[in-house]
Amino acid sequence: MAQLNTNFINHIEKELPAHLSLQEFIAYCDKPLRKSIRVNTLKISTAQFVHIMTSAGWQLSPVPWCADGFWIEGKDDIQLGNAIEHIQGLFYIQEASSMLPPTALFSNDNTAEIVLDVASAPGSKATQIAALMNNSGLLVANEYSASRVKVLHANVLRMGASHTALTHFDGRVYGEYLYESFDAILLDAPCGGEGTVRKDPLALKHWDIDDVTAIGETQKDLIESAFLALKPGGILVYSTCTLSQLENQHICYHLQQTYPDAVEFESLAELFDGADKACTEEGFLHVWPQIYDSEGFFVAKIRKKASVERVKKQPKLQKNFPFNPANEKQKAELTQYFYDSFCLELPSDDVIMLRDDEYWLFPAQFMPFIGKMRFQRIGIKLADAMKKGYKAKHEAVIALSAATHNPAKTMELSAAQAQDFLMGRDIATSTFDQPTQQQLAIMPQGEMLVSYHKVVLGVVKHLGHRLKNNLPRDLVRDNVNLYL
Ligand SMILES: C[S@@+](CC[C@H](N)C(=O)[O-])C[C@H]1O[C@@H](n2cnc3c(N)ncnc32)[C@H](O)[C@@H]1O
Known part of the structure; x- marks a missing residue:
């Protein structure tokens, strides 16, 4: 009460x-x-x-x-x-x-x-x-x-x-x-x-x-x-x-x-x-x-209705912004990686930025804000550069797939499989129906996406007999309820 x-x-x-x-x-x-x-x-x-x-x-x-x-x-x-x-x-x-x-x-x-x-x-x-x-x-x-x-x-x-x-x-x-x-x-x-x-x-x-x-x-x-x-x-x-x-x-x-x-x-x-x-x-x-x-x-x-006078003067621009724009070669390679691995396209009007080995995607409208204040986080982290190739970040495939979802590299899960995935478990290929098992058998092994309700849940590694769960540890849940 x-x-x-x-x-x-x-x-x-x-x-x-x-x-x-x-x-x-x-x-x-x-x-x-x-x-x-x-x-x-x-x-x-x-x-x-x-x-x-x-x-x-x-x-x-x-x-x-x-x-x-x-x-x-x-x-x-x-x-x-x-x-x-x-x-x-x-x-x-x-x-x-x-x-x-x-x-x-x-x-x-x-x-x-x-x-x-x-x-x-x-x-x-x-x-x-x-x-x-x-x-x-x-x-x-x-x-x-x-x-x-x-x-x-x-x-x-x-x-x-x-x-x-x-x-x-x-x-x-x-x-x-x-x-x-x-x-x-x-x-x-x-x-x-x-x-x-x-x-x-x-x-x-x-x-x-x-x-x-x-x-x-x-x-x-x-x-x-x-x-x-x-x-x-x-x-x-x-x-x-x-x-x-x-x-x-x-x-x-x-x-x-x-x-x-x-x-x-x-x-x-x-x-x-x-x-x-x-x-x-x-x-x-x-x-x-x-x-x-x-x-x-x-x-x-x-x-x-009208401009008003500043109260305090413009602070000095901050130096040492830790990101730099990726060069044309880096952009082309990363774009190719996302397309080949997941059929995902990087939006052309956003800006690919690099900090050490991390690739980020910044909104184009962010660029004039550089140096004006400190930002905790900008846009999305796309991938880490590895010794050979790249490793896509979970947040990148989630955000990009919403905009450019192409099911060619995506496996739709059942409710029970989606529940398992969100609880951090691998998915045995034997749990798919027969036609999907056959499809998986001829698909190249490696990274691919899984979805539920046709919305991407994350990345798995297709190992033949199972789809290895690549959900980031901090997103693994103890409780996932099915109401369907
Ligand atoms: C009403 S809540 C915001 C709810 C939020 N807009 C939402 O829809 O989820 C107000 C927020 O203001 C934050 N806050 C308190 N003092 C503040 C300040 N001086 N400047 C900015 N945010 C402040 C609080 O921590 C709190 O998260």
Whole structure:
């Protein structure tokens, strides 16, 4: 049962819009949250995913504000995180209201190419943005907490988001380091989390107005920094999973007061059918849990109408960037290796970079950012150069196969075989049906790909009687559940 501190109730009662009742708000705080997921369109089309899962008995009902979002009904026994389809990155477990900010960022056909997510771990919105950008352009995903950067990294790889650069900074630095550099920015700010009480019944047990005020100061710094980093004409979406105006409307007003000639609030009243129910008079979405039966959320869309003056001068360029572009011969050999081994093509508009013996693929739009700040990770690691030839990285085949999948060098697995593969086991060729066994018998031995639902799972080495598992050790799972 949700523990709602009296000070919180008294405070929020004053902020609740007239058409909503406090009793209903309290009742919803106790109501279990509906499970929701977002299909990862970088790996599978939404139609295909819905077809597969509904054939297996899943009941999916669409989230009105996200074309790829669904509530799952009647499957309370399912541990979604252990489902094969989750492990292989076909979907992300994401609260429905948390799908709103990326939808707002890309609304009205926004074709932003260079995007910043200021506070991005664990990566639900960053991977949604990567999907909306269809792995093109550049997404800089930042996270301040070191342990959360690791989770973000794992999720970016699992979803096959290849055009992402990760950074690990206090978000306050962006206005200084990357002044007016981004077409669109999401600031999904650290907040008091008042909207999350349906998931965490203790979220409001120790609520204190002083904490709300204190976090508001951080949010003001972060929104100013994000606004400085935005190009003139660009869009900033500010969001939180909290309800108090001090962390929401007031942060947006603060930005407007700081830059009165450059800030314009764009209304989200028509973001989707029914958006008006949560829309404030300024055009923000203030989602109370009872409106859409979801977590509480706040979303504001802000356009930067004009350039604003820098606050701090441009820092000096950093030297010693450890990567260099590969030469023509290296590029040609690596391209040939990926094609011969896996029938995978390297995208021609990206840049192959070399660090010692490691080959990487950087998004072309990343290049102007070299030296401007320190990046934790850029693009995808393609392969290691070996004494003879190359060894492809798991993350490379996962990301590249999503874009250029050619089944010629890919063996589709059954559910049980896919489960074995993800648990780190080799696959005996005798476990395939007779025609496939014959096919394997005449195929050249060596590296090849395995897939499930026609989506690549990883690399195996065909040794004749078995397919040797090459899944990286840190991705081997103890629990992989089959629900089909
Ligand atoms: C609401 S969560 C982000 C959730 C994320 N956008 C998602 O959709 O998965 C806020 C994040 O901000 C991070 N954070 C806290 N202080 C920060 C700061 N000063 N700069 C950048 N990020 C910060 C927190 O560690 C946390 O991961």
